[in-house]
Amino acid sequence: MNRDYGPHLLLLAAIAGVVGCGQANSQPGRPPTPITQVVYDTPITQVVTDYEDFPGRTDAIYTVNVRARVSGYLKRVYFHDGDEVRTDDTLFRIDPRPFQATLDRNKGTLEQAEAHARRLSNEFHRAKTLFEQGRSISREEYDRYAFDHAEAEAALSTARANVDLAALDLEWTEVKADLPEGVTGRLSRRLVDPGNLIKADDTLMTTIVSKDPLYVYFDVHEQAMLRIRRLIQEGKVKARSEKEVPLLIALSDEKDAEGNSVYPHQGMVDFTDNRVDVETGTLRFRAKVANPDGLISPGLFVKVRLPIGEAHPALMVREQAIQYDQGLKRVIVLRPKDESGEPYFITDDQGKRATDPSSGKPITGYKPEAVDVGKPGVLRSGYREISTGVKPGDLTVVLGMQKIRLGTNSATGRPYLVTARQFDPRRDASDRLGAGSVAASAASQLSDGSDKKLPIGDAPSSAALGSPIGNADGSRSSSNGAGPASSGPAPAATRDSGFRVRGGR
Numbered sequence: 001m002n003r004d005y006g007p008h009l010l011l012l013a014a015i016a017g018v019v020g021c022g023q024a025n026s027q028p029g030r031p032p033t034p035i036t037q038v039v040y041d042t043p044i045t046q047v048v049t050d051y052e053d054f055p056g057r058t059d060a061i062y063t064v065n066v067r068a069r070v071s072g073y074l075k076r077v078y079f080h081d082g083d084e085v086r087t088d089d090t091l092f093r094i095d096p097r098p099f100q101a102t103l104d105r106n107k108g109t110l111e112q113a114e115a116h117a118r119r120l121s122n123e124f125h126r127a128k129t130l131f132e133q134g135r136s137i138s139r140e141e142y143d144r145y146a147f148d149h150a151e152a153e154a155a156l157s158t159a160r161a162n163v164d165l166a167a168l169d170l171e172w173t174e175v176k177a178d179l180p181e182g183v184t185g186r187l188s189r190r191l192v193d194p195g196n197l198i199k200a201d202d203t204l205m206t207t208i209v210s211k212d213p214l215y216v217y218f219d220v221h222e223q224a225m226l227r228i229r230r231l232i233q234e235g236k237v238k239a240r241s242e243k244e245v246p247l248l249i250a251l252s253d254e255k256d257a258e259g260n261s262v263y264p265h266q267g268m269v270d271f272t273d274n275r276v277d278v279e280t281g282t283l284r285f286r287a288k289v290a291n292p293d294g295l296i297s298p299g300l301f302v303k304v305r306l307p308i309g310e311a312h313p314a315l316m317v318r319e320q321a322i323q324y325d326q327g328l329k330r331v332i333v334l335r336p337k338d339e340s341g342e343p344y345f346i347t348d349d350q351g352k353r354a355t356d357p358s359s360g361k362p363i364t365g366y367k368p369e370a371v372d373v374g375k376p377g378v379l380r381s382g383y384r385e386i387s388t389g390v391k392p393g394d395l396t397v398v399l400g401m402q403k404i405r406l407g408t409n410s411a412t413g414r415p416y417l418v419t420a421r422q423f424d425p426r427r428d429a430s431d432r433l434g435a436g437s438v439a440a441s442a443a444s445q446l447s448d449g450s451d452k453k454l455p456i457g458d459a460p461s462s463a464a465l466g467s468p469i470g471n472a473d474g475s476r477s478s479s480n481g482a483g484p485a486s487s488g489p490a491p492a493a494t495r496d497s498g499f500r501v502r503g504g505r
Contacts, residue, residue: 035346035354035363039399040334041423043317043390048378050309056218056249060209060298061288062183068094069172071200074192081189085177085208091187092175092205094198099173103166110159117152124149177208185210209298212291216249216267218304219282231309245269248305249289251296260382263305265289265296316383318423321396322376329373331386332404334366334395334420344417365417368397368404398423 072094079091127145130137179185185208192198192205220228228245248263256262267289276283287304289296296302323330337343344365346354353362377385390396397404397420405416 036400036403036405036418038332038334038368038397038401038404038418038420039423039428040395040420041318041321041398043315043386043392043394043396044383045313045392046316046380046383047311048314048316048380048385049307049311051305051307051378052220052224054218054220054304054306056216056287056302056304058289058296058298058300058302059215059217060211061213061215062179062185062208062210063298064178064185064208066091066175066177066205066208067201067203068092068175068198068205069200070094070099070169070198072098072173072198074194074196074198076194077190079187079190081187083187084184085179085187086184087177087179087181089177090174091177094173094175096170096173099166099170103163103170106159106162106166110156110163113152113156113159117149117156120145120149120152175205179208179210183210184212211294211297213288214291214296214298216287216289216302216304218285218287219277219280220285220306222276222281222283224306224308225276225283227308228306245306247287247307249287250303250305252301252303256381260379261303263303314377314385315387315390315392316380317386317390317396318398319379319382319384321398321401322373322384323401329376330370331373331390332368332397332401333371333390334397334418335369336364336366336395338367344415346417346419347414363419366395366420367415368406368418370406395420399428 074092075095076093077091078093079085079089085091124145127137127142131139131142177185188207188209190206192203197203198205232245245268247267247269249265249267250261250263251265254262254264267287269285269287271286273284285306317331321331323332335344344367346363346365348354355362371389373386373389375387377387379385404418408415
């Protein structure tokens with residue numbers, strides 16, 4: 001190697017080392033851990049009645065498949081598809097001419113039988129008189145007159161019956177609505193057109209269903225069925241049997257503003273099957289519901305709400321506060337104080353309390369704790385009945401629980417904490433997680449340079465400190481809606497703080 005290049009190579013290596021050291025020293029440290037903010041609400045007390053919801057189907061009380069009783073060619077249709085009919089309204093007419101001719105022929109045969117019977121009757125009575133007087137008539141001749149008379153009477157009865165059958169067949173050429181007295185039915189479309197051959201008792205011509213009232217069939221599982229029967233025996237349900245239990249019915253489109261079903265239709269159970277289905281473990285119930293305006297049609301899917309028990313006060317939490325995880329139901333409760341009664345505060349890695357940049361006050365923290373609530377009860381106006389785990393006054397998380405970490409931070413030995421604010425219906429009703437409202441409010445208070453103070457218990461939101469906000473569908477969005485908040489420069493409050501926020505007291 002040429003010795004002239006040695007000093008130059010040493011100089012280049014020294015410059016590279018200086019530049020590398022400068023770059024290493026200029027690398028920023030780990031960004032501060034964002035503060036998690038959630039929204040909480042407190043339970044309320046309402047007077048509710050326990051109930052069970054079941055899927056059901058409507059059915060007509062009377063269903064008639066209209067078929068002709070005589071065979072022949074269809075001559076005329078007397079209704080329009082979908083008309084309402086009552087009993088004995090004429091629907092179809094089969095060509096009556098063959099049946100009229102048969103009736104006339106049988107009437108002629110009847111007249112012949114009557115004349116023949118009268119002649120033989122007169123001969124029999126004369127023979128009887130002579131035989132009783134002992135005149136010139138033998139026993140054999142008398143018996144012949146007697147049996148001829150009896151045969152004529154039998155033939156006369158047959159002829160009369162044939163006339164009645166022919167008259168009945170002629171009457172049946174007019175196909176009428178066969179409904180109970182006072183019941184109104186609705187027709188389906190006609191299934192045959194005039195000119196087609198109708199086979200007696202075979203060809204389906206149309207159908208009729210009654211509309212008011214209607215039946216509702218639904219299957220009740222054996223636990224609910226046994227509970228109803230025990231409550232009836234104890235006198236807690238005002239009914240002599242499960243066949244007199246009132247219920248409520250909702251159609252598939254009958255919902256309130258929040259999407260919960262409403263039950264405007266009332267009915268009464270009038271029948272229960274005589275045995276439980278061994279395959280499904282359910283008992284078939286049937287209820288009768290009024291349908292004066294004809295809104296409900298047979299065959300509709302409905303929701304049946306069967307009240308069980310008496311009205312009682314219950315503790316209710318918002319439905320979105322309940323988490324369902326593999327059969328477990330739990331609620332996240334915020335604890336503002338530790339076991340010794342000391343409040344929680346957000347601290348950094350050195351245990352120093354974090355302060356609100358605008359007010360200078362320590363940031364209050366809450367320790368999240370998962371509480372098992374057992375089996376939730378009835379749902380009423382967005383609130384679900386809770387019987388265990390939650391007490392009046394508890395702070396239950398309703399929005400943002402997917403961001404919560406439970407337990408203790410292994411690095412610091414202190415519990416994970418969150419900041420929280422109370423649920424605001426005007427602010428959080430449209431946005432289930434309050435993402436836009438929480439982020440915009442906190443960001444405006446931290447980065448606009450104003451001297452507004454946060455309410456007690458509030459703190460810089462996760463959006464303001466660079467953490468995404470969770471949405472109702474489980475996705476995440478930033479405060480500006482363009483992406484994660486950490487993608488841009490951190491707000492002034494974060495850059496000037498100089499510490500990383502950790503859970504602690």
